[in-house]
Amino acid sequence: MDGYTRPALLVQSEIESVRCLACAHRCLIKPGKRGLCKVRFNRDGILMVPHGYIAGAQIDPIEKKPFFHLLPGSNALTFGMLGCDFHCDFCQNWISSQVLRDDRATSAIGSIQRVEPEQLVQMALQSGAQVIASSYNEPLITTEWAIEIFKLAVQAGIKCVFVSNGNATVEALHVLQPFLSGYKIDLKSMQQKNYRDLGGKLQNVLDTIKLAHELGFWVEIVTLVIPDYNDSNEELWDAARFISSISNDIPWHVTAFHPDYHMLDRPPTSIESLTRAAEIGQEAGLHFVYAGNLPGQVRSFEDTYCPGCNTRLIKRKGYTIREYKITSQGTCPQCGIKQAGIWIADPTQINLDGSGYPRRILT
Numbered sequence: 001m002d003g004y005t006r007p008a009l010l011v012q013s014e015i016e017s018v019r020c021l022a023c024a025h026r027c028l029i030k031p032g033k034r035g036l037c038k039v040r041f042n043r044d045g046i047l048m049v050p051h052g053y054i055a056g057a058q059i060d061p062i063e064k065k066p067f068f069h070l071l072p073g074s075n076a077l078t079f080g081m082l083g084c085d086f087h088c089d090f091c092q093n094w095i096s097s098q099v100l101r102d103d104r105a106t107s108a109i110g111s112i113q114r115v116e117p118e119q120l121v122q123m124a125l126q127s128g129a130q131v132i133a134s135s136y137n138e139p140l141i142t143t144e145w146a147i148e149i150f151k152l153a154v155q156a157g158i159k160c161v162f163v164s165n166g167n168a169t170v171e172a173l174h175v176l177q178p179f180l181s182g183y184k185i186d187l188k189s190m191q192q193k194n195y196r197d198l199g200g201k202l203q204n205v206l207d208t209i210k211l212a213h214e215l216g217f218w219v220e221i222v223t224l225v226i227p228d229y230n231d232s233n234e235e236l237w238d239a240a241r242f243i244s245s246i247s248n249d250i251p252w253h254v255t256a257f258h259p260d261y262h263m264l265d266r267p268p269t270s271i272e273s274l275t276r277a278a279e280i281g282q283e284a285g286l287h288f289v290y291a292g293n294l295p296g297q298v299r300s301f302e303d304t305y306c307p308g309c310n311t312r313l314i315k316r317k318g319y320t321i322r323e324y325k326i327t328s329q330g331t332c333p334q335c336g337i338k339q340a341g342i343w344i345a346d347p348t349q350i351n352l353d354g355s356g357y358p359r360r361i362l363t
């Protein structure tokens, strides 16, 4: 993997070492050493960072990221690399994210494929994708590579998004600002103790959510609701109140957990627990609360309603749109209120049965 690297942009020189500015760990890295993510390393005083490869790419519905208010119904060319700055016991992409920490994931290295930014943008254009997403592993640790792709994508009229743990720095968000339209952030818990266990700090994630919103990214938040981990009413209220304190228009996705990786000691999230979490979000004042991973089982919590007149604007089942009423101006057809989000210019093009998603594996 070290052959697929370039000198970093997000770096600061220190005495006999370099400080990485890509994520909130801000690792101080001496020559010959690596940062906590293990993919960024100091070679003879130069911080080298991932470049020029993907470990997988696929066309997905944008709803799968999930973004529900960013070009709904569009295809997103989604690419991933390897490594992460966290080590979550419940990671659902652990083979990609933990490849450099867990011997059971080393097979992921074999999936690396050399690629140029132009090729990825061409793939997106040829497949009709309106969005390119950096996902599957933590995109912040490969921000420089994403920017190379995103620069070309934006010129080609494609929107770019991050699917991230939110452990960002001010510097990373600022260099992304000209190119990034959407930022999905996981809010995994409201307890610092839980964040410490997975290798982070709660405050850094809260700060990222706030700054990403202030910088004008379209932000959607996801909380994987895990039994006996983050599913108490108190903690869910804390999360909902925090999001509401920034903006009631930020969508909050509460999604169902299934046992995975190191967290096999508890049951999947029940329908009752997931809908309780969604109700808390609504009671806290959030306009858009969605319950995910249990399609067709969560009452109206897959649908979008107008905050002004309660007209159902988008009906969904899972990642598929069944009904779409938002106008080409992004307004409610009933009361005319502008809806928060980035909307499709021609609603007649929206695919209402999901058949437009090729889900084609590119690597």
Ligand code: SF4
Binding pocket: 020, 021, 022, 023, 024, 025, 026, 027, 034, 035, 036, 037, 038, 039, 040, 085, 140, 141
């Ligand atoms: S991306 Fe984060 S974890 Fe990796 S080297 Fe930089 S500061 Fe450290």
